[in-house]
Amino acid sequence: MSSIFSKIIRKEIPADILHEDDVCLAFRDINPQAPVHFLVIPKKEISSLADLEKDDELVVGRCLLVASKVAAEEGLHNGYRLIANTLGDGGQEVPHLHFHIMGGRKLTWPPG
């Protein structure tokens, strides 16, 4: 399913992009919930973590490597949280697989 993130990938709407390569994109969340809050998405249209296929192994691996690299560049040396809200019960609003990376403050657990 095409979503607003496809428009960001195609540069049809602006985003504060932190990393881009042939497989994925990292950009700041428009409604940050922590001092540092960015998203990493695959360029491939994958709706959610629940829709991964075997061929997506390298795509997801790249996304996690990018998350780690950008987190370090953003100065999150004390740690951070990576979340993939998935489908309805997971609170997913945008139907394009994305990893939230949040840090820069002490995060509480569990989430709501």
Ligand code: AMP
């Ligand atoms: P989720 O509930 O996991 O689907 O979260 C979607 C996230 O995308 C939210 O944190 C939104 O603030 C963020 N978001 C939605 N539209 C944009 C946008 N145009 N640019 C950056 N982040 C966005």
